[in-house]
Amino acid sequence: MEYLSEERRTGAAAWIVLGALAAATICAGTVYSMKFDGRHREEVGRELMSIAELKTDDLVLWRRERLGDGYISSGNARFAESFARFLADRLDREAEKSLVSWMKLFRDTYGYDSLFLEGPGGETILGYPDAGAKDAAIAAAVPAALGAGAVEMLDFYRDGADGRVYLAVLAPIGAGRPIGLLALRIDPESFLYPFIERWPTASRTGETLLVRREGGDALFLNRLRFQTGDALSLRIPIEGHPELPAAQAVSGRTGVLEGRDYRGVPVLAALRKVPDSPWSLVARIDLSEVEAVTGQMRLVLGLLALALVGCEATAVIAMARHQRAESYRLKAAAAAELGALNAELEERVALRTAELVASNDELEAFAYSVAHDLRAPLRSIDGFSRVMEEELGPSLSAEGSRVLGVIRGSARKMDSLISSLLDISRFGRTRLSTSLIDMRRMAESAFAACVDPATAAGFDFRVADIPEAEGDALMIERVWGNLVSNAVKYSMPSPTHRIEVDGRMEGDMIVYSVRDRGVGFDQRYAPKLFGMFQRLHDDADFEGNGIGLAIVKRIVQRHGGEAWAEGRVGEGAAFFFSLPSRRT
């Protein structure tokens, strides 16, 4: 019952965690999306403003150039003279020819629509390319222009004759007192409108508008992208349309603002005045397009958040499931203690046990047969070699006895290998019979067992006051035996015959060490030392079958510890093994 309630608690906790994670994800997503919204709008505003600035600057330049064209005409003395002559005598062919050739040159060079020579009274003297053409708007503007005496621009107007929209540069002719005026008529379709309409980025709704104030109205000077009808045909009263960017612009407002454009659609607009002109420039884009991007972003964010929540859910559910599995496991263990395993588990355990028993039996049978069947021939090899030695006795040559010696030595070595292999297999599978071990005494007797008294006298063997340990005494004895005899063996060629045994608590383990000042080894090979049949030294230099340390490792691992080594060539080696400290 306890476990059940714990499971429920775990489940509830999982849901709470999941809820919290999902909420956090959604909050983070929302905050980010809102921030992104604002940032994106600002960015688009800046973009619009830079478009407006670029266009405004170009428009100013364009105007300056046009007025410059006017000044060139205005200051041309020869042209003024021809004009004066022609005014005086309309039949002066030479004067006419001179005027026409100049006008042709001017028109061809600068791309004007038409040029008109106006008399002081507003009568059109000469047109080009159509000599007889007239322009009422220009004619009407002549007196004022002559009065001002400076080159000026006649802003967008609609010509009554052909119904088209034009601009004109009015250049008074004649130094001091103008005798007339040259009008350079500009067709905005040739450059101005396309230039204004051009939008530098791909946009569904981006548009630049040129507007001027006319009375109480904002007059749209160029063609509109979203409204059929010609340029100059839309005028909207400033009064009553505060939300209209064009109205704001002609009222002198500049900067970025949100509003509704001539269609009534919400837009983001950048307003700018074109200096030295009646024009204002509006660069605008529909808010819906701005928001489409943030909408997309929001969609992506939403999906991302969804995916994240999904991942979190999976993780939390997996964790909960894992925890539940864990608690099931605990439950099963508890039930086993109570002798009440459920049927399925029992079956599985039985199956596993059977498998284990089978493989263990197999292993034992193998080991048994190795022990018996491999040993017997070895015994014969050794025994009969000895018999041969005895039988042949003196008649055996020195080489003969040496060879027999080699045979016997090999047989004995193989015997020791088999023993060690059997030991390893035995240490792996026999049950530990643990007791409290006086490790200090065990280390000392291991030393005593592996050296003869004469050698012992030449050794400085020190055992510190090391902690006791709990373990299988027979096995731990093998560990000390192997480590101490190794230390002795590899100390022999070295001048320093000193072995130090130490042991100390490290966390919940006791780490014992056997340190010598012998020949040592290359630290790079340290992990190899504990492998089976791994030897770092020649058989000829040091006896041994290469299994001792493998046995050490196996035994220590059986006890829940670990074995490792440190060494340097020529400086000695230290072997360590750890055992779990006794629980009190």
Place this chain on the structure above:
Amino acid sequence: MADKRQVDILLVEDNPNDAELAIRALRKHNLVNNFCHVTDGEAALDFMFARGEYSDRDVADRPRLILLDLKLPKVDGFEVLEALKADERTSMTPVVVLTTSQEERDLIESYRLGVNSYIVKPVDFDKFVAAVRDLCMYWLLLNVQP
């Protein structure tokens, strides 16, 4: 086979090489005058209970020591041991298991069945000879039997 009556040692060993080495070891120290070598457990029991091939023997003429290998054809060493120790005519005869096996379960099983000694045959012949010498010395000369 040696004299069936005057047998000091019954050697039960199926491996002829091992048997030969054991016999050489026995002879080496002149500790044994007569011994009988049988190669399987059934022959060992026949000998002890004077059956079959050995029906002309007297059961009362017991060898002074039995050297028994565990791995034997037909009837294995444990069965021989069990049969001998179960029968009061033969239960007094000391049985020394002389085997290759160092398996603990073999050792335990042997003692459970009442073995008197358990010797693992060393591979080193010199040690083997020494072991045979020691055990014969002990069981034939030093040990006092009822």
